[in-house]
Amino acid sequence: MVERSELSKKAKIWEVETFPGCFSREWAVGDMYGPEGDPYFYFGPSWHVDMNLINEEIIDDLKKNGKSVLSVGSGRYGFLERFLTDYCGVDKDKVVLSDNVGQFPDGFTSYKFDFTKEWPDVGRDFDYVLMPESILLSTRFDLELPNHIVDRLSEDLLSRVVKSSYGVLEPSGQLRMSGLYGVRFISSVEEVVRQKFPKARMKYEKSLLLADMGE
Ligand SMILES: C[S@@+](CC[C@H](N)C(=O)[O-])C[C@H]1O[C@@H](n2cnc3c(N)ncnc32)[C@H](O)[C@@H]1O
Numbered sequence: 001m002v003e004r005s006e007l008s009k010k011a012k013i014w015e016v017e018t019f020p021g022c023f024s025r026e027w028a029v030g031d032m033y034g035p036e037g038d039p040y041f042y043f044g045p046s047w048h049v050d051m052n053l054i055n056e057e058i059i060d061d062l063k064k065n066g067k068s069v070l071s072v073g074s075g076r077y078g079f080l081e082r083f084l085t086d087y088c089g090v091d092k093d094k095v096v097l098s099d100n101v102g103q104f105p106d107g108f109t110s111y112k113f114d115f116t117k118e119w120p121d122v123g124r125d126f127d128y129v130l131m132p133e134s135i136l137l138s139t140r141f142d143l144e145l146p147n148h149i150v151d152r153l154s155e156d157l158l159s160r161v162v163k164s165s166y167g168v169l170e171p172s173g174q175l176r177m178s179g180l181y182g183v184r185f186i187s188s189v190e191e192v193v194r195q196k197f198p199k200a201r202m203k204y205e206k207s208l209l210l211a212d213m214g215e
Pocket of ligand 1: 072075076132
């Protein structure tokens with residue numbers, strides 16, 4: 001059994017109370033919301049805390065240090081992003097949403113774009129880019145393909161996405177991407193990214209990728 005942090009416990013209480021019927025009351029592995037007819041699952045903020053996609057330090061940065069975040073593949077409910085604003089007290093102008101399905105919760109600045117293609121210039125840079133379970137490498141490619149081809153395609157996509165995120169990050173900013181299950185090729189991605197960003201650094205731990213420009 002995983003030891004849950006105080007933040008995770010608070011997030012669980014908040015998500016159960018705020019979105020009745022979406023998440024189970026008790027913490028459960030794989031606790032996610034799967035609306036009928038929707039191809040995607042959606043995760044409560046407690047999940048993202050448990051994955052260390054967000055933590056107290058990041059929340060403090062957003063709340064007290066004027067830092068900002070772009071959430072890529074936020075989804076139409078914005079559970080995590082609403083937790084940051086409505087529960088944690090982060091200003092709404094510090095939290096920007098994006099997804100290729102152009103539906104977003106009210107009151108947020110949001111952009112519709114496909115993160116596998118060129119990212120738009122939205123006229124500002126961010127301190128964090130979060131990709132909360134949105135890269136979906138394990139389901140994105142045809143599972144009939146041989147493993148080495150899937151790895152090659154995934155590596156190429158990941159390298160492009162990391163470089164695109166650097167285009168909207170402050171030089172000292174960080175990409176935090178969750179949902180990279182069992183990835184074997186992070187060092188190759190780092191090599192490719194370094195052709196454009198020579199000091200780029202990546203850390204991959206427990207399906208979370210942390211990447212920055214090394215500035
Ligand atoms: C598994 S859901 C996760 C949603 C949300 N981040 C969460 O944690 O609940 C994946 C999300 O990624 C978005 N997504 C998938 N492929 C995308 C793409 N190529 N460009 C932008 N968004 C994408 C989907 O629309 C969906 O909202």
